Amino acid sequence: MAREFQRGHKAKISDLTPGTDLYVGVQIAAPGLTFDISCFGLDANEQLSDDRYFIFFNQPKSPEESIQLLGAQSGDTESFRVTLDRIPANIHKLSFTATIDGAGQMSQIGPGYIRVVAGGEEVVRYAFTGSEFTTERAVMLGDFYLKDVWRFAAVGQGFDGGLEALLKNFGGEVAEEQPAAQQPQGAAPSFAPPAQASAPAPAFGAPAAPQAPQPAPSFGAPVAQTPAAPQNPQMHAAPTMAAPMSPPAGTVPPPAPSLYGQPPQQPQFGQVPAQAPGQMPGQAPGQMPGQVPGQMPQPGMPSPYGQQAPAAYGQQPPGMPQGGVPQGAPQGGAGLQAALQPYRETATGQRWTPQNQQLMRVDLTMGGTPVLARQGSMVMYQGKVEFSYKGAGFAGRVVGNATGQEMQLMRCSGRGQVFLAEDGAHLHSIELQGDGICVSAENVLAFDESLQHEVRRIEGHGIPGGALFTMMFQGTGTVVVKTHGIPVVLPVTPTTFADCNAVVAWSAASQVILSSQVRLRRNAYPGHSGETVNLQFRGAPGNFIVVQPYEV
Amino acid sequence: MNQQLAGFAPTPVTARMENHGRTMLKVAMAAGQDLYARTGSMVAYEGFVQYEPNPPAVRQIAAQWVTGEGAPIMKCSGDGLLYLADYGADVVVINLNNDSISVNGTNVLAFDAHLQWGVEKVKGLAKFAGQGLWNVEIAGTGWVALTSRGTPIVVDCGRGEDETYVDPDALVAWSPNLKVKGKRSFKASSLIGRGSGEAYQMAFSGQGIVVVQPSEDSTDRLRIRH
Numbered sequence: 001m002a003r004e005f006q007r008g009h010k011a012k013i014s015d016l017t018p019g020t021d022l023y024v025g026v027q028i029a030a031p032g033l034t035f036d037i038s039c040f041g042l043d044a045n046e047q048l049s050d051d052r053y054f055i056f057f058n059q060p061k062s063p064e065e066s067i068q069l070l071g072a073q074s075g076d077t078e079s080f081r082v083t084l085d086r087i088p089a090n091i092h093k094l095s096f097t098a099t100i101d102g103a104g105q106m107s108q109i110g111p112g113y114i115r116v117v118a119g120g121e122e123v124v125r126y127a128f129t130g131s132e133f134t135t136e137r138a139v140m141l142g143d144f145y146l147k148d149v150w151r152f153a154a155v156g157q158g159f160d161g162g163l164e165a166l167l168k169n170f171g172g173e174v175a176e177e178q179p180a181a182q183q184p185q186g187a188a189p190s191f192a193p194p195a196q197a198s199a200p201a202p203a204f205g206a207p208a209a210p211q212a213p214q215p216a217p218s219f220g221a222p223v224a225q226t227p228a229a230p231q232n233p234q235m236h237a238a239p240t241m242a243a244p245m246s247p248p249a250g251t252v253p254p255p256a257p258s259l260y261g262q263p264p265q266q267p268q269f270g271q272v273p274a275q276a277p278g279q280m281p282g283q284a285p286g287q288m289p290g291q292v293p294g295q296m297p298q299p300g301m302p303s304p305y306g307q308q309a310p311a312a313y314g315q316q317p318p319g320m321p322q323g324g325v326p327q328g329a330p331q332g333g334a335g336l337q338a339a340l341q342p343y344r345e346t347a348t349g350q351r352w353t354p355q356n357q358q359l360m361r362v363d364l365t366m367g368g369t370p371v372l373a374r375q376g377s378m379v380m381y382q383g384k385v386e387f388s389y390k391g392a393g394f395a396g397r398v399v400g401n402a403t404g405q406e407m408q409l410m411r412c413s414g415r416g417q418v419f420l421a422e423d424g425a426h427l428h429s430i431e432l433q434g435d436g437i438c439v440s441a442e443n444v445l446a447f448d449e450s451l452q453h454e455v456r457r458i459e460g461h462g463i464p465g466g467a468l469f470t471m472m473f474q475g476t477g478t479v480v481v482k483t484h485g486i487p488v489v490l491p492v493t494p495t496t497f498a499d500c501n502a503v504v505a506w507s508a509a510s511q512v513i514l515s516s517q518v519r520l521r522r523n524a525y526p527g528h529s530g531e532t533v534n535l536q537f538r539g540a541p542g543n544f545i546v547v548q549p550y551e552v
Numbered sequence: 553m554n555q556q557l558a559g560f561a562p563t564p565v566t567a568r569m570e571n572h573g574r575t576m577l578k579v580a581m582a583a584g585q586d587l588y589a590r591t592g593s594m595v596a597y598e599g600f601v602q603y604e605p606n607p608p609a610v611r612q613i614a615a616q617w618v619t620g621e622g623a624p625i626m627k628c629s630g631d632g633l634l635y636l637a638d639y640g641a642d643v644v645v646i647n648l649n650n651d652s653i654s655v656n657g658t659n660v661l662a663f664d665a666h667l668q669w670g671v672e673k674v675k676g677l678a679k680f681a682g683q684g685l686w687n688v689e690i691a692g693t694g695w696v697a698l699t700s701r702g703t704p705i706v707v708d709c710g711r712g713e714d715e716t717y718v719d720p721d722a723l724v725a726w727s728p729n730l731k732v733k734g735k736r737s738f739k740a741s742s743l744i745g746r747g748s749g750e751a752y753q754m755a756f757s758g759q760g761i762v763v764v765q766p767s768e769d770s771t772d773r774l775r776i777r778h
Contacts, residue, residue: 032607076691106562133573134559335649340761343644343706356703358766379722380764381753382707383714416714421766 002115005126005154006344006356011348013084013150017118019086020150023512026096026141028112030130033104036163037078039067041171042093046173047175053091054079062087062182067094072506081363084150093145095155095170099138099163106133114141116152126154129342133186137162144362354430356437360429360480362446367476370413373420400464411449420446425482432477436508439481441469443504443548448477472508481505484550497536501551505544562633567660569645571693572635577643577661577697579634584627587667589636592774593661597624599632607672614671614688624657624774627665639700639773644763652691654728655698658764658772664694689728699769700724709756717753727760 003016013020022375025039031228041053041062048054052063060069066086070079081092096114100106105128113124126142133139136158143153159165264452346355351366362371364385388411412418421427424446430437452474473479483504490496492506537545562572565580572578579587581601585604591605607627614625628634637643638661645651648667663669669690690696697706704724709716717735735755756762 119687295676334647334652336646337650337761339646340763343704343763345705345707355705356766359704359705359764376768379717379766379768380705380707380716380718380762382716385717419705419707419764421702421768423769424765424767 003124003348004120004123005152007126007132007156007344008126008344009126009152009348010153011124011383012118013144013152015349016123016152017121018114019118019223021072021118022082023083023114023117024079024080024082024096024142025074025117026098027076027113027114028098028141030104031098033108034101035077035098037096037098038163039082040093040095040097040166041067041068041087042095042170043090043536044092044172045171046093048091048167049171050117062158064088082144084144091146093143095143096141097138097166098141099166104137106130106136109133114154123150125194126157127342128154132156133158136160138166140166149159175460198431203364213315219536233493238544244470282373300492325344350433352480354429355419358424358427359373360427360446361417363413364412365417367448370411370450371418372409372411372448374422374444375408375410377420377422377445378410378412378418380419381412381416385412385414385416385418387412391504409488420437420480422482425484427502428481428483428487430479430481430505432473432475432479434474434476436472438472438481438508439479439503439505440503441471443481443483444471445482447473447479451475451477451479456476474508481546483548485548487546489544489546489550491541492537492545496545497545498545502547502549504548506537506544506545555664560563561591561718563587565633567647567695568714569647569663571643571645571695574642575640577636577639577645579636579697581628581630581632581634583629583631585593586627587634587662588625588665588669589628589662590774591624591626592636593636593638594598594628594634595637597632601628601630601632601634601772609764619698622694623738623770624754626661629684635699641701642703644698644700646696647693648690648692648696650693652689652717652728653696654687654689654724655690655723656723657686658774659698659700659724660688661697661699663690663696663714664680664692665742666736667692667694670755685718690729698725698763700765701769702765704763705763706761707765709760709762715755716762717755717756718762720752720754722764723754723762723768724765725763726756727758729759730756730758730762 003011005011013022024039028035028037036056037052038056039057040048041050043049049493052059053067055069061067064086066083066088067080067135072083073079080096080257087094098112109130111124111127113128117123126229127143127210138159140155140157140159142155145151145153159169161168269490322372343356345361346353347361347363349366350514351363353361353363365383366373402416424552425445427445438456441455456470456472481504487504490498537543562578563570565578568580568585570578576595579589581587581597581599588610594603604627607625610625610627643661657671667690669688671686671688674685707716709727709730733755735753
């Protein structure tokens with residue numbers, strides 16, 4: 001059964017499928033737009049050190065044919081064949097990207113996906129829609145990356161600048177704009193068709209098929225696509241790369257990036273989808289202020305942005321929806337199921353599975369050990385799960401008494417799935433494998449009972465409640481930590497300080513005694529009203545602290 | 553300055569209801585297509601939109617819901633663009649296609665007036681005196697917008713015979729054909745839930761979906777201001 005990945009999900013390929021001969025399909029579409037879907041083979045530094053591993057329509061396979069472009073088929077806009085065990089050792093990452101050819105922006109795309117098929121069966125799919133993007137003109141959809149073993153990650157990261165920015169990001173170089181690059185490249189277009197035409201999709205369904213779908217000579221002959229340096233400048237001058245950069249002619253407004261600015265100045269627009277303004281998918285005809293009523297903007301043109309100043313609102317006569325409200329079905333189709341599809345439960349077959357940033361699912365049938373969770377953090381469970389009171393022990397009661405905040409735990413046991421969340425806080429699961437971590441007691445949400453835990457007390461003048469309570473976890477298992485907002489992880493250096501109210505967790509390297517590692521620095525800034533109590537951290541290199549942007 | 557803010561301008565209307573960002577709902581209003589929305593959820597509007605608090609139709613349908621303050625629903629009519637939000641809660645837009653959904657009263661943001669709807673009190677659950685758990689059942693073909701504190705999650709209830717148990721404070725919506733009952737699922741002296749005495753869960757069984765928010769904060773912020 002195919003797994004549905006959300007942005008940021010990762011998994012080992014070996015957990016998804018035993019096969020290494022994979023089919024990667026990408027579907028992405030928007031009215032009036034065309035997309036270039038490419039695969040970058042990157043080295044350990046995430047750089048495109050070898051241009052021969054930039055697989056796109058003009059270079060449809062890598063030298064040893066471990067990565068091949070197959071063209072559109074079976075519902076996919078573009079497809080690749082990736083033979084993982086034939087990828088050379090210097091390639092550590094395959095990044096699959098889509099870029100808009102011409103004007104347009106990613107918020108216009110409809111529902112799309114990147115999927116991995118092995119043996120004719122889909123094993124993983126990462127679905128996305130235009131609502132996750134704004135003005136980006138390129139997007140990194142998913143990665144295969146080598147970290148001990150090959151893994152797959154759903155990325156969904158947009159780039160404002162299009163293919164050019166993407167190439168620069170990967171250390172590639174882009175030739176000057178060459179709108180007329182088509183002509184000198186006469187051989188190139190004739191080169192692409194054979195790859196698409198000859199893609200033998202049916203034969204390739206079997207992961208065991210060891211043979212490349214087509215013999216090498218047919219490829220090498222027509223153009224000098226052999227791995228040779230002189231090929232590179234030609235590749236950079238390819239029409240697709242020049243096209244997005246060429247200024248649109250005529251009445252087409254300037255492309256979005258020029259208005260919104262480049263990522264360095266305005267990272268919040270292009271890169272943080274959660275905060276992105278409501279750039280909804282589909283640029284279908286609608287009513288925008290400043291437009292003659294009834295005039296239809298051509299789909300696929302960001303004209304409203306390019307031309308319209310926000311001030312136009314005041315002048316616009318009311319009664320905007322001319323001729324009725326569009327009742328078009330939303331992206332992803334109509335109906336309840338379709339609307340709720342993005343929020344579906346994701347089951348990856350692991351014990352702890354983050355469902356989204358704020359919800360953690362623990363499957364008690366995996367592993368069999370009970371889970372201790374903060375009381376009240378259960379929002380839902382399925383199956384036969386028993387909840388029982390579990391005091392935090394003597395020290396826990398001390399916590400409760402001293403801070404006024406009861407740290408009471410409940411023990412979840414049985415068979416079933418428990419969903420944990422609390423006040424929409426961000427949750428992070430930390431997997432301990434014999435190492436230790438100290439977590440501020442207020443930030444513990446849940447942990448495996450197999451972990452050894454003890455409550456420690458850091459006394460200090462000026463700490464609210466008289467002392468800071470931390471829970472130290474050791475052993476093998478998972479701790480779920482909650483933070484308000486996105487935390488920062490800092491390495492411990494001789495000069496690492498943190499506000500005791502904002503610190504969430506720190507590593508307890510097992511050979512270091514905690515008390516000597518943490519020293520309270522009293523009244524670091526006398527007279528300073530708020531920030532009087534800081535913690536200083538000391539430890540061997542490799543230790544870290546986690547701080548949240550919220551002072552409890 | 554305009555350049556910096558331009559990215560937040562509304563996108564062209566493509567549907568009756570759309571998200572503007574995660575937490576704001578944009579509704580395209582037109583004459584004859586009235587909308588019911590939570591009282592106090594309007595943050596902005598353009599055009600001619602009129603609001604009628606406590607409309608007679610609501611009083612008829614949701615007579616039980618109407619407390620001394622009136623039903624927390626207003627009728628919006630007119631032409632224009634209407635922007636709704638509920639104190640930064642995530643907004644989920646659903647286009648019902650001859651479906652039905654049962655929504656916790658505080659999680660309803662807006663729905664088309666032509667949909668069939670009704671209000672009922674969830675059986676077997678008495679939370680606080682005066683503030684029971686009300687749910688609004690909406691059916692038909694049209695648009696509904698829900699709010700959720702945090703990104704919601706949708707689970708299939710009908711997997712095997714295992715029932716699904718939900719903290720009532722975290723419950724957002726469910727399929728109306730599910731069987732619902734209250735359950736006290738704790739052993740003696742153990743408390744789950746908010747730890748303040750009401751250790752209830754709602755047990756769902758049958759074939760359908762349950763939508764849950766990652767927060768047990770079900771306070772009705774729109775209503776507090778009254």
